[in-house]
Amino acid sequence: MTNVEKNKVTITRLTSLITVTVMVLFLVLVLLGFLMRVSQGAIIQLPPDFFYAIMTLHGLGMAGTLFVGGITAISFLLSKYVNLSTGLMKLNFGLILVGVVGLVIATLIGRFGAGWYVLYPLPFLEGAWPRWTVVTVIVSVMLLGVAWLLWQLDILRAIVVRYKLNGFLGWKYFSEKPEGEEVPPLVIISSVSVIAGALTTVFGALMLMLYLIQWINPDMHFNALLMKNLVFLFGHTIVNITMYFGLGIVYELLPNYTGRPWKSNKFIAYAWNAALVFVLVAYFHHLYMDFAQPVALHFIGQVASYLSTVPATVVTIFGAMAQFYKSGLKWKFAPLAMGLSLMGWLIGGFIAVVDSTIIVNNFFHNTLWVTSHFHTYYLLGFVLMQFAFIYDYFDVKSEGSSKLSLYMMLIGGYGIITMFAVAGVNSVPRRYASYVNIPFESVVKSGQSTAAIASIFALVLIVGVLLVYKNILSSFKNRW
Amino acid sequence: MIKIAAAVTAVVIFLIVLIALIIGKSASQKKDGVQAGLYKIRSLYFYFLIAAIVGVLFITLKPGAMPYTSLQSGEPALVVNVTARTWSWDLSTNQIPENSLVEFDVQSEDVTHGFGIYSPEGKILAQTQVMPGYTNRLRYTFTKPGNYKIMCMELCGVSHHNMMYDLFVGQTSDLKTEASKKGETK
Numbered sequence: 079m080t081n082v083e084k085n086k087v088t089i090t091r092l093t094s095l096i097t098v099t100v101m102v103l104f105l106v107l108v109l110l111g112f113l114m115r116v117s118q119g120a121i122i123q124l125p126p127d128f129f130y131a132i133m134t135l136h137g138l139g140m141a142g143t144l145f146v147g148g149i150t151a152i153s154f155l156l157s158k159y160v161n162l163s164t165g166l167m168k169l170n171f172g173l174i175l176v177g178v179v180g181l182v183i184a185t186l187i188g189r190f191g192a193g194w195y196v197l198y199p200l201p202f203l204e205g206a207w208p209r210w211t212v213v214t215v216i217v218s219v220m221l222l223g224v225a226w227l228l229w230q231l232d233i234l235r236a237i238v239v240r241y242k243l244n245g246f247l248g249w250k251y252f253s254e255k256p257e258g259e260e261v262p263p264l265v266i267i268s269s270v271s272v273i274a275g276a277l278t279t280v281f282g283a284l285m286l287m288l289y290l291i292q293w294i295n296p297d298m299h300f301n302a303l304l305m306k307n308l309v310f311l312f313g314h315t316i317v318n319i320t321m322y323f324g325l326g327i328v329y330e331l332l333p334n335y336t337g338r339p340w341k342s343n344k345f346i347a348y349a350w351n352a353a354l355v356f357v358l359v360a361y362f363h364h365l366y367m368d369f370a371q372p373v374a375l376h377f378i379g380q381v382a383s384y385l386s387t388v389p390a391t392v393v394t395i396f397g398a399m400a401q402f403y404k405s406g407l408k409w410k411f412a413p414l415a416m417g418l419s420l421m422g423w424l425i426g427g428f429i430a431v432v433d434s435t436i437i438v439n440n441f442f443h444n445t446l447w448v449t450s451h452f453h454t455y456y457l458l459g460f461v462l463m464q465f466a467f468i469y470d471y472f473d474v475k476s477e478g479s480s481k482l483s484l485y486m487m488l489i490g491g492y493g494i495i496t497m498f499a500v501a502g503v504n505s506v507p508r509r510y511a512s513y514v515n516i517p518f519e520s521v522v523k524s525g526q527s528t529a530a531i532a533s534i535f536a537l538v539l540i541v542g543v544l545l546v547y548k549n550i551l552s553s554f555k556n557r558w
Numbered sequence: 559m560i561k562i563a564a565a566v567t568a569v570v571i572f573l574i575v576l577i578a579l580i581i582g583k584s585a586s587q588k589k590d591g592v593q594a595g596l597y598k599i600r601s602l603y604f605y606f607l608i609a610a611i612v613g614v615l616f617i618t619l620k621p622g623a624m625p626y627t628s629l630q631s632g633e634p635a636l637v638v639n640v641t642a643r644t645w646s647w648d649l650s651t652n653q654i655p656e657n658s659l660v661e662f663d664v665q666s667e668d669v670t671h672g673f674g675i676y677s678p679e680g681k682i683l684a685q686t687q688v689m690p691g692y693t694n695r696l697r698y699t700f701t702k703p704g705n706y707k708i709m710c711m712e713l714c715g716v717s718h719h720n721m722m723y724d725l726f727v728g729q730t731s732d733l734k735t736e737a738s739k740k741g742e743t744k
């Protein structure tokens with residue numbers, strides 16, 4: 079075997095290994111979500127410290143797991159065009175596993191429950207959870223951060239080596255006659271994602287350093303507003319570029335099913351460069367209710383959130399419609415999941431745009447409306463893109479149960495997000511371990527009944543996911 | 559506002575699903591004209607979207623409608639000092655006169671909390687974050703008398719979901735004189 083062939087085998091094995099790990103983690107984290115809804119629905123009653131601990135694990139875990147799933151898929155697809163370092167990928171996988179173990183121990187055993195965004199200075203609240211859990215979480219997330227940073231920088235390096243400075247972000251398409259070899263949309267999207275991701279991971283790492291300093295020396299204190307800006311710059315970007323990874327999958331794989339090319343042009347170049355700018359400043363919409371934040375930043379947050387719909391719909395959605403419309407493609411699992419994922423992305427995006435309006439956020443901030451938004455994004459957007467990739471990757475045969483599994487995920491997923499949205503409209507706050515003590519009967523009823531109904535939808539989702547897994551695992555040997 | 563937002567969202571989602579169905583059910587047609595037709599709609603859509611964004615930004619970003627005190631005019635008739643800590647609220651008074659501008663100056667003694675005002679019917683009316691190191695000023699005019707509640711809107715530890723407080727709104731003559739309570743907050 080030549081080196082190139084060896085590299086291919088290694089990347090394939092790693093992709094299979096990480097993908098299966100992601101599938102397992104995803105299922106476990108969905109079960110935690112189910113458990114939370116059952117408890118909020120007052121069907122069982124989890125102790126509050128345990129509720130907040132699994133909520134923290136669910137949030138951090140999903141953000142991390144789906145990010146890793148996305149970057150793994152992207153890396154595999156990119157390896158057709160560029161040379162990624164397999165050694166680094168192995169190291170990253172190791173770091174990620176250690177980080178996951180740390181988070182599981184700190185939350186499930188230590189009952190650390192400050193939420194995925196560890197809002198400063200909550201982790202340092204005395205008596206809330208053992209001191210060791212705080213440092214365990216800080217170091218675990220740091221390990222994840224290091225792995226993600228290295229991985230993203232390696233992708234950037236590999237892309238720039240091949241496509242050069244005028245190609246990696248598609249800038250050459252700004253000229254009327256782009257010269258040199260074509261740059262696939264996947265490459266441009268990956269560049270945009272890893273630049274935004276690497277940049278903000280550095281800020282996230284800086285924040286974690288400050289946390290570590292305060293943990294070592296409890297007399298040290300930092301500015302809470304600065305810390306909140308840092309955590310949302312990091313968190314918002316990581317979540318959004320996970321969506322971008324998913325879109326990269328769609329741009330790359332969909333043409334294989336429709337038989338129509340989806341090539342880079344100036345529209346795609348403009349759109350994704352604009353997305354790079356918007357994703358970095360839209361995070362201000364997480365801080366609308368922080369009246370201490372300069373008002374100009376609130377305005378920038380709303381304008382950027384609104385403008386981000388332009389590249390997303392004009393270029394990506396219309397591009398996808400041109401792929402699907404009258405293409406006569408066979409609705410196998412992968413293209414169907416991709417089409418539905420774009421629909422989910424669009425719906426989730428619109429729910430977010432509504433909430434990114436400052437005068438609306440006033441009523442929806444930290445209610446379950448927000449929870450509805452990102453569950454649509456993730457569950458009915460990215461996860462379907464990820465499953466489409468996995469189906470394509472393992473070359474799973476699309477049999478009868480494939481579509482059934484997809485429809486069960488849809489029914490479960492849309493049921494879950496509808497219940498969140500209804501509760502949000504009824505002013506039910508998010509991140510409440512229990513609704514029992516809310517002093518309004520109407521809010522208690524709305525919170526509990528939507529949670530109980532959502533638990534049933536979650537069961538449908540879980541059966542759907544298990545069916546998808548059964549089909550995938552039967553084809554696992556195709557890629558080992 | 560909540561109802562408008564929910565209704566607009568529902569209509570848009572309906573349209574998205576409708577378009578998805580039309581695209582998904584379209585019969586096969588391998589001719590090149592298909593994409594050209596779509597791209598014509600696209601440029602129309604582009605101008606429509608830009609116009610819609612500019613229009614909605616114009617309507618929703620009016621400084622006076624913003625919840626931020628620095629953009630608002632007028633002097634509050636009453637300033638209520640609010641202190642939050644895990645897991646309780648301390649208000650300099652919870653007797654609020656109706657139809658007058660009230661300013662809540664909120665501070666935290668420990669972690670970040672969320673100061674959310676709920677109507678007697680259980681609808682959220684206004685909120686601001688309560689961040690340590692800062693005083694956030696939230697202004698509100700209550701137009702109806704009744705028993706309002708303060709609920710915590712930011713995760714602040716294991717008893718976050720139990721952090722509530724009463725707020726009574728009425729005519730000045732109906733309110734208990736709380737002069738003794740004023741200035742009691744630490």
Ligand SMILES: [Cu+2]
Pocket residue numbers: 671672710711712713714715718719721
């Ligand atoms: Cu709280």
